[in-house]
Amino acid sequence: MKIGVVGLGSMGYGIAASLLRSGHEVFGADVNADALGRLRAEGGAKEELAAAAPQLDALVVVVLNAAQAEDVLFGKHGLAGRLPAGAVVMVCVTVAPDFARSAAQRCGENDLHFLDAPISGGSMKAAQGKLSIMASGTPEAFARARPALDAMAETVFELGDTAGAGSAMKAVNQMLAGVHIAAMAEAITFGMTQGIDPETFLKVILRCAGTSWMLENRAPHVVSGDFTPHSAIDIWPKDLGIVLDAARAAKFAAPVTAAALQQFIAASGMGLGREDDAALVKVYARNAGLTLPGTGN
Numbered sequence: 001m002k003i004g005v006v007g008l009g010s011m012g013y014g015i016a017a018s019l020l021r022s023g024h025e026v027f028g029a030d031v032n033a034d035a036l037g038r039l040r041a042e043g044g045a046k047e048e049l050a051a052a053a054p055q056l057d058a059l060v061v062v063v064l065n066a067a068q069a070e071d072v073l074f075g076k077h078g079l080a081g082r083l084p085a086g087a088v089v090m091v092c093v094t095v096a097p098d099f100a101r102s103a104a105q106r107c108g109e110n111d112l113h114f115l116d117a118p119i120s121g122g123s124m125k126a127a128q129g130k131l132s133i134m135a136s137g138t139p140e141a142f143a144r145a146r147p148a149l150d151a152m153a154e155t156v157f158e159l160g161d162t163a164g165a166g167s168a169m170k171a172v173n174q175m176l177a178g179v180h181i182a183a184m185a186e187a188i189t190f191g192m193t194q195g196i197d198p199e200t201f202l203k204v205i206l207r208c209a210g211t212s213w214m215l216e217n218r219a220p221h222v223v224s225g226d227f228t229p230h231s232a233i234d235i236w237p238k239d240l241g242i243v244l245d246a247a248r249a250a251k252f253a254a255p256v257t258a259a260a261l262q263q264f265i266a267a268s269g270m271g272l273g274r275e276d277d278a279a280l281v282k283v284y285a286r287n288a289g290l291t292l293p294g295t296g297n
Contacts, residue, residue: 001057001147002027004049004079006072008035010230011119012062014126015092015152019060020044021129022151027052053082058148059089062119065238066095074106085111088144092119092133094174094239096246097164104137104163113141116163118170119152120177122217123230130154134173136165171246174239175257180214181236181277182260187215188222189284198223198293221278225294233280234273236264 001024005016008030019026020043028039029049040046053059059079061069069091073080080089089107091100091114104114115137125131131152135142136159142149149156159165187210191201202219205211221227240261247254263283270286272279285292 001025002052002055003148004029004053004056004059005062006030006049006059006079007062007064007068008032008039009062009064010123011092011126012060013039014123014128015060015062015119015131016044017042017127018129019148019151022147024148024151027056050077050079050082053079054084056083056087058087058145059083060148060152061089061091061093063093064235065093066099069093069095069099069103073103080107080110080112083110083112086113086144088113088115088141088148090115090117090145090148092117094118094170094242095167096242097167097171100136100167101162101164113138113144114163115141115145116166117145117149118166120170120173121154125154126152133157134159134166134169136160137163168246171243175243175254177214178236178240178243178264179256179260180212181218181280182263184212184215184219185222185263185278185281185284188219189281189288189290192285192290193288218276218278221276222281223293225292227272227275227279229274229276231277232274233264233267233277236277237261237268240264 003019003024004027006029008028016026016028016039025045027045027049028036030036061072063069089112100116107114115135117133117135119131119133121131129151132155133153134157138161159169188198188201202223243257266283267280
């Protein structure tokens, strides 16, 4: 297939690389020229994605948020109007279900198939082609996207034939993931106040009922003092904001999620927005006067 990938951040780049490994012709686009140059050096098409749009079989959108996805697809230079009839658009961004439904309708008006396809698994699984994809769309959209899905994902959950269901499932996942990161940060620093260093915390909790996937993945960053971003703090005010907007619309109280969101907002306000989301631990450390491993603060 000829596939465009818009957004070559940690997740999008891994997706593009996985598509290349599977033999697809990949056209990248990103505001970061270095990321685009790297993709081309590794075998990506040299032609600009916008120019190649009329010949693409699929477009994978892996940008930051709904506003960027809107601009990519329907803005002044939107690609939805340039893709050939019958192409499939896969939006892998965490967006509100209402946005996914609206985007699907507008793509349909351009004779395009649409797959609501948010992703989970982190940058390493994206690079390995082993993501989990929570997808919804018509059978035709799934059929058109299948070769790309096979290259990108270890597991594709088919959640119905209507856009929005995939994004609703992603909201549930993000609720848990964000809360679990906050719980990890709170627990590891609480342990420090009790004389338990982060390395011991990790060694013990990994074998106890209090563990979680997020704890197992993020706590090692705290132990090493390395907050190089794999998933940044600033992703979470957006994602948990989507969760709470949906909860409010459903008249559903989500107080634990709301508390976690406030901690991410605090971390962003401290200037940690571009650090790894495990850096949420620094909010707790600052408030408790603790010194974290390898940071001096």
